[in-house]
Amino acid sequence: MSSFGVLILVLGIVVGAGVAIIGAYIGRRKTKTSEHFFTGGRNVTVSLMTATFIAYAVGTGLIFSPAEAAFTTGLTAMLGYALAISIAYLVFIPISRKIRERIPQGHTIAEYTAVRYGRPMQVVTLGVTTIYMFILLVSNLIGAALVFKYMGGVPMIVSVLAIGLPTIYFAAFGGVNGAIAANGVQSLLITPLLLLPAGFIVFGQGGPGAVYQGVADKAPEFLNLAWDGSFQFAILIILAVCAAELLNQTLWQRIYAARSHRVIRKSLLASSVMVFPMTIVAAFLGFAAIGLGTEVPHTSIVAGMVIFENTPTWVAAAFSVVVVLAASSTGGDALSGFSSIFSLDVVKGLKPDLDPKKAVMAGRIGVVLFGILGIAVAYQAPSILFLLLLSDLLSCATVVPIIGGLYFKRINGLGAAVASVIGIAAGLPMFLYGWFGGASSWNLPSFVTALVVSAAITFGWSAVANRTFDFERLKTEINDI
Amino acid sequence: MVYPEAFFSGLIWVCLFGLVLVYGFQIWVFCSDWRRQRKGAE
Numbered sequence: 001m002s003s004f005g006v007l008i009l010v011l012g013i014v015v016g017a018g019v020a021i022i023g024a025y026i027g028r029r030k031t032k033t034s035e036h037f038f039t040g041g042r043n044v045t046v047s048l049m050t051a052t053f054i055a056y057a058v059g060t061g062l063i064f065s066p067a068e069a070a071f072t073t074g075l076t077a078m079l080g081y082a083l084a085i086s087i088a089y090l091v092f093i094p095i096s097r098k099i100r101e102r103i104p105q106g107h108t109i110a111e112y113t114a115v116r117y118g119r120p121m122q123v124v125t126l127g128v129t130t131i132y133m134f135i136l137l138v139s140n141l142i143g144a145a146l147v148f149k150y151m152g153g154v155p156m157i158v159s160v161l162a163i164g165l166p167t168i169y170f171a172a173f174g175g176v177n178g179a180i181a182a183n184g185v186q187s188l189l190i191t192p193l194l195l196l197p198a199g200f201i202v203f204g205q206g207g208p209g210a211v212y213q214g215v216a217d218k219a220p221e222f223l224n225l226a227w228d229g230s231f232q233f234a235i236l237i238i239l240a241v242c243a244a245e246l247l248n249q250t251l252w253q254r255i256y257a258a259r260s261h262r263v264i265r266k267s268l269l270a271s272s273v274m275v276f277p278m279t280i281v282a283a284f285l286g287f288a289a290i291g292l293g294t295e296v297p298h299t300s301i302v303a304g305m306v307i308f309e310n311t312p313t314w315v316a317a318a319f320s321v322v323v324v325l326a327a328s329s330t331g332g333d334a335l336s337g338f339s340s341i342f343s344l345d346v347v348k349g350l351k352p353d354l355d356p357k358k359a360v361m362a363g364r365i366g367v368v369l370f371g372i373l374g375i376a377v378a379y380q381a382p383s384i385l386f387l388l389l390l391s392d393l394l395s396c397a398t399v400v401p402i403i404g405g406l407y408f409k410r411i412n413g414l415g416a417a418v419a420s421v422i423g424i425a426a427g428l429p430m431f432l433y434g435w436f437g438g439a440s441s442w443n444l445p446s447f448v449t450a451l452v453v454s455a456a457i458t459f460g461w462s463a464v465a466n467r468t469f470d471f472e473r474l475k476t477e478i479n480d481i
Numbered sequence: 482m483v484y485p486e487a488f489f490s491g492l493i494w495v496c497l498f499g500l501v502l503v504y505g506f507q508i509w510v511f512c513s514d515w516r517r518q519r520k521g522a523e
Contacts, residue, residue, distance in 0.1 A: 047514035050507065075484050079492075188511070191504045199497060208493035212486045223483040270510065274503045277496035284493055 004313060005152025008320035012148070013162050016324050020166035023182030023332070027174020030181075034356035035480055037175035037363060038107050038340050040257035046266050048184050049258055052333075053271035055183035056250060057085055058190050058278065059136070059330025061241075061388060063323065064143045066279050067286030067303035068385050069237070071296065073230045074222035075215075078287060080234020082279035084241035089272035091242050096255045096264050098406045103474045109252050109402065110345040115477045116405045116469060117413030124420045125402060126345055128394045129249045133341065134374065135391040136250075136334035141378035142387075144327035147304035147320065150297050156379040164378070167328045168371035171335035172364045176257055179336040186329040191278065193322040197307040197315050198281045201288050204310065208284070214291025222290065229440055236444045240392035243399040243451065249337035300384040331374075335367045342366025386435060389443070393431050397423030397450035401458045409468045415461025423454025 001009070031037050044052075062085060070078035103112055109129050114122035141160050148159035170178045202208055215222055224230065245251055258264045285303035289296055294306045307319045343363035348354045354362070401416035427450025434442030 045514050045518070047511045050510060054507070075489065184511075187507070191500060191507070195497065195500055195504075202493060202497065208490040209486055212489045216483075216486075220483070223489075225482050225484055270506070274500075274507065277499040277503065280492060280496040281500060284496075 001153045001155070004316070005148065005154045007313075008148060008152050008317055009154050009159065009162060011317055011321055012144075012159065012324040013166075015321050016163055016166040016328055019182050019185050019325065019328060020170040022185055023170035023178040024173040026181035027170065027176075027178020030177040031175050034360045036177060037360045038344065039253065040176045040180060042257060043259050044180060044254075044257045044263070045259055046263050046270075048180050049254065049263050049267035050270045050274075051187040052180045052183040052254055053089065053251075053267055054274055054278075055186040055190065055325075055329035056254075056333045057089075057271065057275045058187070058194075058326050059140045059143075059333075061085065061330070062275065062279050063194075063282055063303060063326045064300050065385050065388055066283035067289075068299050068383075069233060070222075070283040070286035071289055071302040072299055072385075073233045074219075074224065074228075075287065076225065076228075076230040077233040077237070078280070078283040080231075080237050081283055082276050083234070084238040085279050086272045086276040087238060088242045088245040089268045089275070092245060092251065093265055093268050095246060095403060095406070096268070097261050099252065099255050100261055100264075102406050102471055103478050105475070105479050106256055107253070107344050107478075108340045109247060109249055110341065111478055112474065113402060113405070113416075114345075114349075115474055117401075117411075117416050120417035121401070121413050121420070122345070122349075124398065124417050125247075126341065128398050128420075129247060130338065130341055131394060132244065132247065132391045133249055133334045133338045134370065135387045137331050137338075137370070137374040138378050139384045139387045140327040140331040140334070141374060143300060143384050144323045145378060146298055146301045147323045150301055151304055151308045151316065151320065160375050160378045163324055163327050164331070164371060164375040167331045168335060168368060171332045171339065171371070172367040175339070175360070175363070176253055176336050179332045180254075180257065182332055183329055186325045190322055190325050190329075191274075193318050193325070194278065194281060197311050197319045198284060200311045200315050201285070201292075201306065205288075205292070211284070211288045211291035214293070215287060218293065219290050222287075232441070232444045236389075236447055239447055239451065240389060240396060244392040244395040246399050246403055247395045249341055250333040253337055253340055335371055338370045339363035339367045342370070389431070389435075393427055393447060393450055394424060396447050397427055397454045400451065400455040404455075404458060405469075408462065409471060410462040410465075411458055411469075412462050412465040412467060415465060416458055419454040419457035419461065422457055423450045426450060426453045 066081040110125040113125040145156045145159040148154035289302045289306040296302045308316045343359045347362040398420040427446045430446035
């Protein structure tokens with residue numbers, strides 16, 4: 001480990017532990033009942049709600065993947081990524097209104113599908129949302145650990161533990177209030193610390209034009225405006241991120257935690273505006289790596305490497321703080337989301353008369369188990385973009401049956417479950433072939449296939465089955481814990 | 482057809498300065514929310 005590695009590791013531990021202590025302290029102070037642990041007392045206001053949406057977005061999905069997409073695919077992909085993250089929040093505004101209107105006392109997605117569709121669809125939803133939360137956690141730990149490894153020679157397991165343990169701590173003891181409080185601190189620190197290295201590179205090169213010229217010399221195809229791989233990736237990522245965010249337990253948890261729909265609408269609008277320039281600035285770093293000829297040992301951390309090679313040590317150290325904050329914010333949100341899934345869907349599903357205090361205890365145990373499993377898997381370090389796309393594909397195959405159930409009373413439970421499974425079965429092999437077979441042109445069709453097949457079966461089945469659902473059941477059968 | 486250099490440079494400059502503005506906006510939202518909560522508590 002180099003002396004720079006020691007510096008960023010110490011900084012990472014101090015910042016990670018500091019945020020964890022603040023998050024756990026505020027979370028415990030605000031957590032008076034089990035409802036506070038899982039839904040924050042349904043009383044969160046605009047500033048913290050905006051902060052939590054921003055901090056959630058600024059994980060691997062914003063710091064690492066857009067830069068990786070720009071570095072491997074081009075400028076259109078970079079624009080597509082920024083639009084995807086921004087549009088996903090806009091799409092969520094009307095859906096969140098419907099969620100709160102239909103299920104005012106809700107907690108989790110699977111709890112809704114259990115009442116709306118029955119056991120088979122609940123199992124499918126549980127599987128998809130758990131895999132999504134797990135991938136979010138693991139990909140964030142991987143991203144941070146890779147940056148620490150290649151920038152400072154810090155062993156993967158050391159950095160994964162240094163970031164993972166404080167994150168588990170505040171998610172387990174602070175509950176959703178702890179995660180939201182930590183997000184408040186994280187969102188205030190992340191923006192200036194992201195601007196700093198990007199500004200250094202832009203001003204250091206005499207403006208973005210130098211990066212453009214470098215890309216034009218080294219990889220001119222990345223500047224094409226045509227129906228090529230970059231354009232297809234942009235369409236794919238908009239589709240994928242929108243589908244995934246609609247089935248994101250972390251975001252559903254925030255919807256229930258807000259004081260009113262007005263709070264959600266304002267926060268999502270503000271976050272949607274803020275994450276666009278943040279994503280472009282982060283993705284620019286990937287583009288800068290091409291233009292400046294940066295050596296990149298792992299495409300997932302291209303942003304870290306271009307900063308490491310082209311800015312002073314203290315700026316690179318500041319970026320390592322962003323990485324820690326990004327990983328712990330989204331990782332903590334994923335853990336907090338999983339605590340609801342584990343306690344309210346799994347444990348309460350097996351033991352329906354579970355005492356509220358024991359439900360909180362089960363949530364905490366779930367966070368610890370999930371976190372330890374995440375730490376154990378993270379050091380394998382596959383591509384972050386691959387992991388995120390994999391979870392997005394599962395969401396594409398299930399988004400129409402799940403979200404459609406909020407709007408259409410004729411959609412049938414068995415039909416929704418069959419549609420989801422067949423959608424996954426149709427899209428997944430194409431995606432894996434595209435990724436591992438080097439046939440990237442298969443990626444977009446795999447997502448479209450998963451979405452269209454599941455939608456067609458869902459609506460086809462509901463047209464044949466002559467049964468309707470009474471939406472009032474969602475209000476009467478889903479209650480406070 | 483390729484993206485012109487002016488588009489790329491403009492995008493990066495707008496996003497860099499836009500980010501400064503939206504960060505200021507975020508701080509303002511934080512402060513006004515905090516003030517409102519303090520008023521409510523009083």
